[in-house]
Amino acid sequence: MGKLRILSKLGDTTVQWDTTRGAEEAVREAERIFRQEIAAGSTAFRVSAAAPGERIVSFDPHAEQIVIVPRVAGG
Amino acid sequence: MGELLPILAQMLFGLLVVAGLSWSLAHPSHRHNVQPHQAHSEWLAAKARAEHLLMEMLSTEDYQHLARRGYIEVRSPNVPERCYRVPKYRGRIHVYEAGRPVMSLCVQPVHHIPDADVVLIHKLMIEGNEQEYLRIANRFDVTPFRQYL
Numbered sequence: 001m002g003k004l005r006i007l008s009k010l011g012d013t014t015v016q017w018d019t020t021r022g023a024e025e026a027v028r029e030a031e032r033i034f035r036q037e038i039a040a041g042s043t044a045f046r047v048s049a050a051a052p053g054e055r056i057v058s059f060d061p062h063a064e065q066i067v068i069v070p071r072v073a074g075g
Numbered sequence: 076m077g078e079l080l081p082i083l084a085q086m087l088f089g090l091l092v093v094a095g096l097s098w099s100l101a102h103p104s105h106r107h108n109v110q111p112h113q114a115h116s117e118w119l120a121a122k123a124r125a126e127h128l129l130m131e132m133l134s135t136e137d138y139q140h141l142a143r144r145g146y147i148e149v150r151s152p153n154v155p156e157r158c159y160r161v162p163k164y165r166g167r168i169h170v171y172e173a174g175r176p177v178m179s180l181c182v183q184p185v186h187h188i189p190d191a192d193v194v195l196i197h198k199l200m201i202e203g204n205e206q207e208y209l210r211i212a213n214r215f216d217v218t219p220f221r222q223y224l
Contacts, residue, residue: 073184
């Protein structure tokens with residue numbers, strides 16, 4: 001089960017998809033959201049329990065978890 | 076007329092205090108740092124979700140350290156002996172090398188999001204995109220005082 005978490009003023013919004021066969025539509029929907037967020041200036045990180053976050057620029061349907069963070073700026 | 080001036084000034088001051096209190100009560104978001112048009116209960120739920128996510132993403136040691144000391148330490152993936160102290164609440168990130176403060180950074184999300192999510196953003200960006208993080212951040216020298224900490 002993959003998980004996409006989008007950080008926003010609402011906390012995080014979660015989108016999940018199954019990596020088994022027959023769940024292509026859920027994967028496509030997660031990818032659509034991913035692309036939409038990246039196009040808006042957000043940054044995505046592949047996260048797993050075993051390793052530090054890794055920046056990704058394209059959707060990975062096999063990722064355990066992807067966290068999308070909003071754009072940041074120097075304060 | 077001279078006797079009236081202090082009375083008028085007091086009345087004006089009183090009116091300003093009442094107006095300020097009324098505005099504050101009518102706009103609870105001002106007191107709790109809630110975004111305009113975002114309900115207070117929605118903001119509290121967002122904060123709770125963010126806290127839960129942070130707890131999930133940090134190791135037990137890091138989460139306890141954050142609660143106890145008010146910051147987490149994120150190691151640089153590129154520079155040996157460099158670590159970033161990310162505060163629990165909004166503020167500058169202090170950068171240490173070999174245990175000594177070398178600079179502080181100011182970088183924040185362009186949208187207002189819960190503090191726990193901000194901590195997570197710093198951690199992810201430092202670990203996964205350090206060069207870009209440093210490029211975006213405004214840098215500040217450490218003050219002479221901090222050098223002795």
